[in-house]
Amino acid sequence: MPRGQRGLSRQLLLKKKIADEILSFLESYRTVMLVNTYKLKASTVNEARRRLRGKAILKHVKTTLLQKAAERVSSKELKDFIKKYGSRGSIMLVLSNEEPYELQQELRKYSVRLPLSAGDVVDREIVVPAGNTGLPAGPVISSLNEVGLPTRIETGSIWITKDTVVARPGDVITPQLAAVLSKLNIRPVEAYVKAYAALCDGIVYTEEILSITAEDIRSNMTKSVENALKIALTTMFPTPESIDIMLREAFSKAVALGVKAEYYDENTIKIMLQMAKALADQLEKTIEKA
DSSP states (O other): OOHHHHHHHHHHHHHHHHHHHHHHHHTTOSEEEEEEOTTOOHHHHHHHHHHTTTTEEEEEEOHHHHHHHHTTOSOHHHHHHHHHHTTSSSEEEEEESSOHHHHHHHHHTTOEEEOOOTTOBOSSOEEEOSEEEEEESSTHHHHHHHTTOOEEEETTEEEEOSOEEEEOTTOBOOHHHHHHHHHTTOOOEEESOOEEEEEETTEEEEHHHHTOOHHHHHHHHHHHHHHHHHHHHHTTOOOTTTHHHHHHHHHHHHHHHHHHTTOOSTTTHHHHHHHHHHHHHHHHHHHHHO
């Protein structure tokens, strides 16, 4: 066999071996998570790998080999999942028998803060807080003003006079803003091993579900309870949470109506006597002035 063909044959065998290994991994774990490794630093991956040793395997794969392996998996759900989600960019597999949500929250603990670069699209508000920048007064102040930061000079340093939003979700970071944020040592990017999709026991978890934090859940639950209580009060629907408020409001309205109608009972008489006394006092003062 010619040397070129032997080299090609070795490459095909190597690719088959890697695809077989990926197939083995896919079918050996109940949770398969897909991570886009774009801008993901090796140090972040290595730290996550070290911390999760024994709980999860993190493996970089080529999308073409991942797709070839997926063609041979026995699970239709897994095959469809890889076909739909496993063909974008540079991918890393996170394989585990843990629940994907719990695993993602664990991975988030090993995040690092990174600066924004020119051309990045932000997914949240970027706020520059008021206070001393630590930068000496000089030409840099014009750079701060150029991106909309209100400034003043005090004790030889540049101060930001108020909290200022410099970027909103969907904005593209300009070179000028990237340079200013770098000077101010503002690192708004939370970088960690972040899955954009996961499959566990046949159930697909999207990035939106995986990225919800415990604090988000508590906040959403609180808002839901508050909204439900408002609806119950508006529609006069009695619940264990709304009935006390409804009874207090009904009682207050009943007392007010009784006072207006001059209906005497133990709840209205005290208020009516107070009103009568106030009127008498006012009348007495008027007579004294006459």
